[in-house]
Amino acid sequence: MVGLPYDVRREVVVVTGAGGIGTAVARRLGSGRTLFLADASRGQLDRTVATLRAEGYEAQGVVIDVCDRASVRKLAETAAGEGPLAAVVHTAGVCAAIASARTNFEVNMVGTAHVIDCFEAVATRGTSLVCIAGVAGHYATLSEEDESALATTPAEELLDLDVVAAAGDDAVPAYIVSNRAVQVRVQAAALAWNLRGARVNSVSPGAVVTAMTTAEADSVYGEHLRKMLDDCGAGRAATPAEIADVVAFLAGPEARYVTGTDLVVDGGQSAWVRRH
Template sequence: MSGRPDVLVVTGSGGMGTAVARRIGGGRAIVLADASPRTLDLAAGTLRAEGHQVITQIVDVSDAASVRELATLAAATGRLTAAVHTAGVSAVTSTAEQILKVDLLGTALFIDAFEEVVEEGSAVVCVASMAGHMVRLTSDQEQALANTPTGELLSLAVVREVPPDSSIGAYILAKRANQLRVEAAALAYNRAGARITSISPGVIATPMGRAEQEGATGEHMMATLKACGIGRRGTPGELAEAVAFLTGPGAAYLTGTDLLLDGGQAAWMRRHAEGAR
């Protein structure tokens, strides 16, 4: 044995990130990252009290240097077994500009930075959203979002065309871009002996999810949950369980794809909602 500890990286120390760290962090050094010192300290304290080894890092995921520092820290800490990117902002509480910087650019920066430090057996998961399955783009637009160099992403026409006051439009586009960047990155990750996937949750019962439920689209969101038959929000534990599968040995042949975890909402919208074709 090399003596190097196994390392789990989690960006975003809110409900999803803490649930993921708790579920798959046992026996690993957890590198927990967030932009908010207060949120980060609270989550780290909770996990440490439960017996986890936690290293914290303040990270601005929209800043390339900050994300590279996180990847460097992870590589220096031990053997990178898994990295889970849950950091993001809400369409209810953020501007379109913030969403494009954090959710779109930030995820692309994370994928790039961790491509440099993954090793044989590493598994990376990026949290996207069910919303990414709802957008309709041309094949050229999708190709551009998938393969344009990260530094040029925000200059793409499809990105610049998002209205400044459309936080929902920015969110939907960003989450589709997350799925596409993962697809495009799979080749490089495969060549490094690693895997990368995305997971697209629907309505999850986290503080961010509650804010969305109480926002302008909340009534429609809850009506959709009822109409699709599931009748409830998902839990952070259910998301963490799916991430445990995606980062575990049972998913060794799974890469470059997205797991839709939405209780059947997207399926209902596509096949049963009024106007569905």
């Protein structure tokens, strides 16, 4: 039997994080594709996968720990074995309101490094990786040396950096620096991904209506967050679907010449901070 000249298997989409943004992205990108949804929480994962399957998606749930390189590598290899890897969207992350300084660095920074590295190993022509960072990363005031270290230090050595130690036990600077790490690691990874015919970008949302943002709004940071949204003129937080639309652009053919960059989606919050 003569083989077909193309891979007839469904394209594969991988989404890490089964929260609000992750679920919205899964719905936006998963139609007609094999969808892998990965999360650390079995309960959250099972509920989300069941909902997506009921809506007609071919969804599979995978429990992973992004802080564990072997766990991320297994996900990457399993997904790549199912068919052409079209898109990987890394939404798993924490914030200062719900996690310690150490956890912010482990999940946001080291976890993202693992995702970039492990999926680069299986990326093929056309694969697009989008990492969700946070607009807070653009508020970091770091030396060129510190930014270079965040961008290029091997994942297993990141927690030993001086810039990490400088945050101490304060979750706020840890959140800011860990998000900056996501942005600069994406920049540094662009060459390797380009050489595979693949792309890697990040999206830095401002406030988004998710369970994590609700926790932040109910915390000591809530008043500041609400005032910022009012003062910048946005008057509201984004919906997860609005972030998913931006991710879909970066993951799709319209952005085939966009790689190694960060797209801020914050309703003008960072513009207001800088200019007003």
